[in-house]
Amino acid sequence: TVQQYDGSVWRTVSLAGWQPCRDIDGAIGPAAVATTGSAYAYQWTGSNWQRSATGGATSGGIWVHASGIALAPGPAGTILRHDGAVWTSLSTGTTAQLRTVWGASTTDVWAAGDGGSLLHYDGATWSPVSSGTTGTIRRLWGSGSSEVFAVVGDTSSGGALLHYDGSQWRTVHTTTTPLLAVSGRTATDVFAVGTSGLILRFDGTEWNVEVSGITETLLDVWASPEGEVLAVGARGLILRGRR
Numbered sequence: 001t002v003q004q005y006d007g008s009v010w011r012t013v014s015l016a017g018w019q020p021c022r023d024i025d026g027a028i029g030p031a032a033v034a035t036t037g038s039a040y041a042y043q044w045t046g047s048n049w050q051r052s053a054t055g056g057a058t059s060g061g062i063w064v065h066a067s068g069i070a071l072a073p074g075p076a077g078t079i080l081r082h083d084g085a086v087w088t089s090l091s092t093g094t095t096a097q098l099r100t101v102w103g104a105s106t107t108d109v110w111a112a113g114d115g116g117s118l119l120h121y122d123g124a125t126w127s128p129v130s131s132g133t134t135g136t137i138r139r140l141w142g143s144g145s146s147e148v149f150a151v152v153g154d155t156s157s158g159g160a161l162l163h164y165d166g167s168q169w170r171t172v173h174t175t176t177t178p179l180l181a182v183s184g185r186t187a188t189d190v191f192a193v194g195t196s197g198l199i200l201r202f203d204g205t206e207w208n209v210e211v212s213g214i215t216e217t218l219l220d221v222w223a224s225p226e227g228e229v230l231a232v233g234a235r236g237l238i239l240r241g242r243r
Contacts, residue, residue: 002034002042002049003238005230010238015042015049023072023220026064033070033082035062041072041082054080054087060099060113061139061181065106073098079111079126092119092126102140102148110164112137112150118169131169133160139181139220147187149202151194153178159194161207173200173207181220185227193218193231199239212239 002013002021015021019036026032032044035058042049054072058080062072070082076097079090092098096117103109107123118131131137135152142148146166153159159179163172177198184190188204197214199221200207212218212231218239221231231239 013049016051022058023060023062025062026068026070031064031066031068033062033064033072035072041070041087043082052082052087054082055089056080059097061101063101063103063109065103067106069106071101071103071109071111073101073111073113079121090126094119094126094128099137100139100150102142104142104145104148108145110140110142110148110150112140116152118150129169131162132171133162135160137162138179141182141184141190143184143187149182149184149190149192151179151182151192153180153194161192161200161202175200180218183221183223185223185225189223191221191223191229191231193221199231210241214239 003010019038019040021034022037024034034042039054039057041054042051056074058072060073064070068084072080074080077095081088096114098111098113101111109121112118114136116131116133118129119126120129135154137150138153140150148164150162159175160171161173177194179192179194182192190202192200195217197212199210199212201210216233218231218233223229229241
């Protein structure tokens with residue numbers, strides 16, 4: 001299922017097939033794409049969700065450009081690309097399992113995953129970049145080409161927040177709790193979530209803990225331009241915060 005919110009109520013949209021949806025990105029329009037843990041994805045046509053074969057199992061966070069082009073981590077060392085009609089597999093030159101994709105544009109894309117693997121795509125070639133960590137990079141988010149954030153989450157070593165300033169990546173914050181997702185409104189209003197109900201907020205200067213009121217794992221977070229923040233977790237949990 002996909003849960004759709006119209007500003008006042010949530011409604012459940014049932015999808016064809018049995019594959020559970022794992023991630024979604026894009027505006028609710030022809031650009032929206034939802035991925036599953038198998039070799040299928042769903043694209044919103046404007047009136048319904050249409051299932052398509054991706055050619056490989058997706059394994060993390062998808063990124064959808066406004067043009068409708070979508071990129072998602074595929075089998076180890078690959079990125080799956082959707083051009084609006086057909087999925088193709090792109091070789092990245094690494095054997096690591098990638099977990100997340102985010103781009104400032106279709107010629108300025110980051111992908112990251114296991115062992116601190118980090119790649120940059122210029123529209124033609126994937127190139128390895130040092131992340132400064134050996135942990136699993138779970139999610140990427142940015143407000144532009146010189147303001148990109150990444151979260152690290154491992155049960156053995158805890159979590160970390162990485163930041164790219166346009167020239168290099170560096171670790172800007174660490175936690176004892178694994179971090180699983182990151183999103184923001186601007187480069188000075190960013191949220192990260194993780195296990196044990198952890199919510200962190202960056203105000204442009206430092207990362208501070210927000211009171212979530214829960215201890216359940218938070219799997220994803222999204223911040224709207226208007227200031228509303230939604231975080232989701234297991235068993236249908238949705239947290240809503242507003243600035």
